[in-house]
Amino acid sequence: xxxxxxxxxxxLVAGVIFFLFADFVSWALPMFVLKDIPMKTKTDxxxxxxxxxxxxxxxxxxxxxxxxxxxxxxxxxxxKFAGAGKVSNCAPNxxxxxxxxxxxxxxxxxxxxxxxxxxxxxxxxxxTLRFGIPGVSNTVSYPSEYQNELQAPVLWGTKRxxxxxxxxxxxxxxxxxxxxxxxxxxxxxxxxxxxYPWFFEKNKDGKLVPNERGLAMLVYLxxxxxxxxxxxxxxxxx
Amino acid sequence: MSNTQDLQNLVNYGLxxxxxxxxxxxxxxxxxxxxxxxxxxxxxYPFPGIEFLSPxxxxxxHTAGAAYGFLVNMFAGLLYWAVPRFTGYRVLSDALGWxxxxxxxxxxxxxxxxxxxxxxxxxxxxxxxxxxIDPIIVFWLLLHLVQFGAPLFKAxxxxxxxxxxxxxxxxxxxxxxxxxMGNMIPRFWSAGAGAGAVQSTFIHDLVGLYVTPVAWGxxxxxxxxxxxxxxxxxxxxxxxxxxxxxxxPMNGVHHFLxxxxxxxxxxxxxFATVAIEFAVTSVLINFMMTLRGSAEQLKYNVPLxxxxxxxxxxxxxCFQCAxxxxxxxxxxxxFTDWVTGHAHLIMFGTFGLWVLGMAEYVWPKLFxxxxxxxxxxxxxxxxxxxxxxxxxxxxxxxxxxxxGFDWIGLNPWIDSVNFSKPFWYFRSVLGIMMLTGLFMYAxxxxxxxxxxxxxxAELRSDSV
Numbered sequence: 203x204x205x206x207x208x209x210x211x212x213x214l215v216a217g218v219i220f221f222l223f224a225d226f227v228s229w230a231l232p233m234f235v236l237k238d239i240p241m242k243t244k245t246d247x248x249x250x251x252x253x254x255x256x257x258x259x260x261x262x263x264x265x266x267x268x269x270x271x272x273x274x275x276x277x278x279x280x281x282k283f284a285g286a287g288k289v290s291n292c293a294p295n296x297x298x299x300x301x302x303x304x305x306x307x308x309x310x311x312x313x314x315x316x317x318x319x320x321x322x323x324x325x326x327x328x329x330t331l332r333f334g335i336p337g338v339s340n341t342v343s344y345p346s347e348y349q350n351e352l353q354a355p356v357l358w359g360t361k362r363x364x365x366x367x368x369x370x371x372x373x374x375x376x377x378x379x380x381x382x383x384x385x386x387x388x389x390x391x392x393x394x395x396x397x398y399p400w401f402f403e404k405n406k407d408g409k410l411v412p413n414e415r416g417l418a419m420l421v422y423l424x425x426x427x428x429x430x431x432x433x434x435x436x437x438x439x440x
Numbered sequence: 441m442s443n444t445q446d447l448q449n450l451v452n453y454g455l456x457x458x459x460x461x462x463x464x465x466x467x468x469x470x471x472x473x474x475x476x477x478x479x480x481x482x483x484x485y486p487f488p489g490i491e492f493l494s495p496x497x498x499x500x501x502h503t504a505g506a507a508y509g510f511l512v513n514m515f516a517g518l519l520y521w522a523v524p525r526f527t528g529y530r531v532l533s534d535a536l537g538w539x540x541x542x543x544x545x546x547x548x549x550x551x552x553x554x555x556x557x558x559x560x561x562x563x564x565x566x567x568x569x570x571x572x573i574d575p576i577i578v579f580w581l582l583l584h585l586v587q588f589g590a591p592l593f594k595a596x597x598x599x600x601x602x603x604x605x606x607x608x609x610x611x612x613x614x615x616x617x618x619x620x621m622g623n624m625i626p627r628f629w630s631a632g633a634g635a636g637a638v639q640s641t642f643i644h645d646l647v648g649l650y651v652t653p654v655a656w657g658x659x660x661x662x663x664x665x666x667x668x669x670x671x672x673x674x675x676x677x678x679x680x681x682x683x684x685x686x687x688x689p690m691n692g693v694h695h696f697l698x699x700x701x702x703x704x705x706x707x708x709x710x711f712a713t714v715a716i717e718f719a720v721t722s723v724l725i726n727f728m729m730t731l732r733g734s735a736e737q738l739k740y741n742v743p744l745x746x747x748x749x750x751x752x753x754x755x756x757x758c759f760q761c762a763x764x765x766x767x768x769x770x771x772x773x774x775f776t777d778w779v780t781g782h783a784h785l786i787m788f789g790t791f792g793l794w795v796l797g798m799a800e801y802v803w804p805k806l807f808x809x810x811x812x813x814x815x816x817x818x819x820x821x822x823x824x825x826x827x828x829x830x831x832x833x834x835x836x837x838x839x840x841x842x843x844g845f846d847w848i849g850l851n852p853w854i855d856s857v858n859f860s861k862p863f864w865y866f867r868s869v870l871g872i873m874m875l876t877g878l879f880m881y882a883x884x885x886x887x888x889x890x891x892x893x894x895x896x897a898e899l900r901s902d903s904v
């Protein structure tokens with residue numbers, strides 16, 4: 203037994219071998235199982251949103267129409283930490299959509315939204331009834347919807363004080379989101395979510411409007427779950 | 441090691457003092473920010489609309505600060521005391537020690553600035569440090585490995601290491617691996633469900649492969665020293681250590697049960713978690729049997745009482761875990777305050793109380809004094825902290841059950857917030873209680889360090 207009680211034995215067997223074995227079972231093998239799911243970049247996500255005319259794409263165009271001045275500023279806005287640079291072709295296009303996702307995701311993480319909002323609908327506890335999309339989708343969370351750059355690290359979260367957000371696109375419209383982000387109590391009486399006034403500014407007329415970070419955040423929020431929302435009927439007829 | 445001069449040459453008192461003092465400072469700070477965050481849940485946040493004091497950011501300081509500011513500082517200080525004393529060799533280098541001390545404080549402060557002011561947090565729970573500082577932390581942990589690995593390695597050339605040595609040796613190797621894995625792999629080499637599996641492994645490994653082994657290593661050192669007798673069973677010590685070393689690293693995925701992680705990983709995590717309760721119970725039996733015949737010491741020896749209180753809380757937490765890790769319990773309690781209560785009982789109730797007890801044992805000795813400045817402050821702090829954290833545990837566990845069943849019942853979401861409010865108010869009151877205890881503890885520390893003449897023990901024959 204003496205050998206088991208030496209530094210080198212403990213460091214090698216417990217420190218390295220047991221650790222690697224556990225990592226193999228806990229995440230290397232699961233990753234191997236999931237390896238065939240294609241990994242999407244932000245650009246891929248933007249292209250998909252446009253090609254399939256996701257509801258988030260309509261919301262994005264709406265934001266650009268509502269707040270043209272701020273949208274212009276958003277195009278010029280640079281954020282190295284999120285890997286987002288200046289966009290010369292300033293219009294609701296794939297490039298600006300990818301940029302909005304990058305910046306929105308960055309501030310979603312930075313503000314600790316994921317401390318109180320999960321992004322994981324479980325197959326139990328009536329969660330599909332609460333968070334699934336009635337009549338459209340009743341799915342639980344599935345691996346492929348997380349296989350993208352915006353889920354690295356993954357944003358499942360471990361605590362809910364507010365509701366789950368992975369199907370948010372189907373729950374509220376963009377106008378609700380704007381009001382709620384500025385003052386949550388205005389749309390959700392009794393909530394204890396803090397407001398985020400620093401995502402807003404006053405425009406020329408003195409009206410409160412989302413600033414460049416706010417626009418990006420709103421696009422990101424309305425993008426969550428947009429892949430599960432069916433296009434509206436008018437669009438289908440066109 | 442009979443005379444004090446030898447021991448003073450062995451231990452760098454300055455490093456022990458500096459780390460413990462900073463650990464205590466950060467303990468109070470993370471307690472304050474935790475309290476501040478709880479006010480947001482109560483709807484009375486004092487700084488609404490201020491970007492850098494946004495409750496979401498403040499909460500990340502609470503968790504990341506508890507990991508790196510409070511626990512790493514405290515444990516490092518206690519290791520500087522314990523490792524040279526049970527191995528008989530000095531740590532690798534005092535200069536390295538001071539460099540590491542400065543680097544650690546700098547890393548924590550940079551993290552605070554990055555999270556609060558720059559908005560550069562990382563969405564890895566318990567690894568909220570910005571990703572660019574994580575390689576620096578890994579490097580720090582490698583220095584930590586050589587610093588404490590040196591005396592352990594030298595001692596094991598002479599013969600088998602004492603139990604504490606196994607735990608600490610394994611921890612020194614695990615920690616840099618864990619921090620690298622948990623912060624780098626989910627960001628750069630995976631995404632989605634795979635990243636989730638790594639992150640959950642990280643959350644649990646930082647508890648299970650850093651905090652737990654270093655804390656048990658120190659317990660195996662301090663408890664027999666204080667009671668002046670050996671551990672009850674060496675066989676149980678072996679069983680406990682190897683059980684922990686094998687099963688603990690596999691526990692992580694239980695943080696994301698019912699998630700898109702492949703089920704075999706979820707099942708293995710559940711199995712390993714139930715298995716580890718047996719290892720934990722063997723350790724607890726060993727400590728309880730060691731206490732047998734000396735239990736009256738708990739009446740007047742506050743450090744020992746902290747340690748045994750923490751040990752009992754540890755067992756409660758682990759026993760609870762064996763049940764709530766099952767897929768059945770998870771249906772109700774996942775995402776609720778039950779988990780928060782569980783986390784506070786283990787982090788504050790066990791590891792918090794342990795380091796406070798150990799620090800209280802070491803602190804007077806560092807200043808050449810026999811006892812702490814005030815018995816009253818010492819006792820008062822203990823009772824406030826112990827009752828506070830235990831009540832918080834029951835409060836949040838109950839809140840978790842209420843909310844969990846409320847969610848299943850498909851009631852309007854706001855109901856779960858309203859139902860939680862009484863529990864949250866009570867939690868804030870308990871927060872004040874625990875903070876008062878911490879302040880009393882800190883005052884006692886300050887007074888002990890600055891008292892003019894040597895404080896002599898009241899009960900000379902029983903003093904330790």
